[in-house]
Amino acid sequence: MPLTKRQRTRVVRGSQYALLVLVVIVVALVADWGRLQRAFFDVGIVADLFPEVLTTALVNTVLYTLLGFGFGLVAGLLLALMRLSSVPPYRWIAVTYIEFFRGVPALLVFIALGFGVPLAFEMALDQYVTVMLSLGLVGAAYMAETIRAGIRAVPKGQTEAARSLGMSHGRAMLSIVIPQAFRIVLPPLTNELILLTKDSSLVYLLGLSLGQYELANFGRDALNEYKSLTPILVAGLLYLVITLPLGHLVRRLEARTAKAR
Amino acid sequence: MTTDTAKTGRAPAAGDPTAIAVTGLHKAFGDLEVLKGIDFTVRRGEVVCVIGPSGSGKSTLLRCVNLLEEPTSGTVVVAGTEVTDPDVDIDRVRRRIGMVFQSFNLFPHLTALENLTIAQQRVLRRDKAEAERIARANLARVGLSDKERSYPAQLSGGQQQRVAIARALSMDPELMLFDEPTSALDPELVGDVLAVMRSLADEGMTMLVVTHEMSFAREVADRVVFMDGGVIVEEGPPDRVVGAPQHERTRTFLARVLDPAAAEVGEVADAGPEGKRVDR
């Protein structure tokens, strides 16, 4: 008996639900719930983690991210302007920098700054400076490319209008082109902030002191203490507390940009 | 500033009757020679319309006057300042020359009022209150006092172009350049912009206008310049150039502009004024 199109859709959909229900039942029967809960979400441990996981770890994650982002943004803008310069050596320097730092792992940069520089130059950088540079140097390379694309996306007529009003090249860039470029690159820059939030976990390599722990380090430390995955899950959820709203913001900004066109 | 007037861009003796003097102007983009020796002058208070087919070099000529394009050779003197002199402070010259673009080029991140004040404050160093006073006066002049807080995206094309004219006027320019100011507008919005330009002309503003609006050229221009292929083919009072053109090329062009349907089949290779691209 041939099925109509609607009947066939219903059968396919029905069997998909049936499969799902079956899997859920099997997992529910097989799993050792007590143990899983102890491993992943031990309420006692969660209570123990607070408030330090917020006041120290989350705060430090945000602080490190902002340090890296701030440095990366300024350096990225500078690199973008160098990349667009009419003086060839500036362009070469910018291109070399961008290609280098986009091409090597961020981990390597952390090792170089955290261990390489102190050993080779026999001087210890301030911890916060190390964090800012490690996160910012790589971030700057990505942000430079984003900002450069943003500057180039501003129509040439904007510069021409500014120049025809007597503005110098620099003034036209500062007052007219860069503000418009930043509106264009706000969504990708926010994405960069999300990536940096996650990359800030690499700071854990640097062997910081207790008060300087960020989420990953804090979770790792608590993991050793409690022999439970709970701290890692809590740390993960706290990353989401930062990254999910930012991701939502990116989509709203993108929608706004799309509407403005 | 007073020691070397020619280089600082200050106005020369008020008696100088020449606003723009172009001599032997050549401009090439790579191998493409766009202007092939242009000579012409615009007197103070004069309204000169430049007409001609697409690609004839009208925009390039206009852009050479305020050095948005660097001439390949020849000289351009604007109100006594030789702008082609390599030692000239071009930013100082440009602030005296208002320019209105086909695609308006308002600053989209600024309100109408801010579009008018930013260069006054940043370039002329006027304080905020004075810049706003002058800006409001100019918005009133173009009939848009109620739009000072609007962003360009919230304005119609005709309104945007009038704000752009007001923006140029706020710098107190000695002359104004218009590059097809109505070509990007819906037909019903053209009239408002032309009316503003007409009143400017009546107030004695020196204007160099690239346009396809033949009625404007006939009624407002003191002189019409017809360009084709990078040279001036003929120029003179509108009655003569538009009314009774001497050259065959002028006649062909006018026939097509005034009655596009009558365009000859042999001429389709040339895009003509209706085939214009609008740079946005």
Ligand SMILES: Nc1ncnc2c1ncn2[C@@H]1O[C@H](COP(=O)(O)OP(=O)(O)OP(=O)(O)O)[C@@H](O)[C@H]1O
């Ligand atoms: N920046 C540039 N680089 C290369 N070629 C150019 C440039 N600007 C203009 N041209 C060329 O110069 C020629 C004249 O251009 P121009 O814009 O002056 O013509 P126009 O008379 O204003 O035409 P239209 O009526 O279409 O505006 C065209 O062939 C154009 O392609």
Ligand SMILES: [Mg+2]
């Ligand atoms: Mg043109």
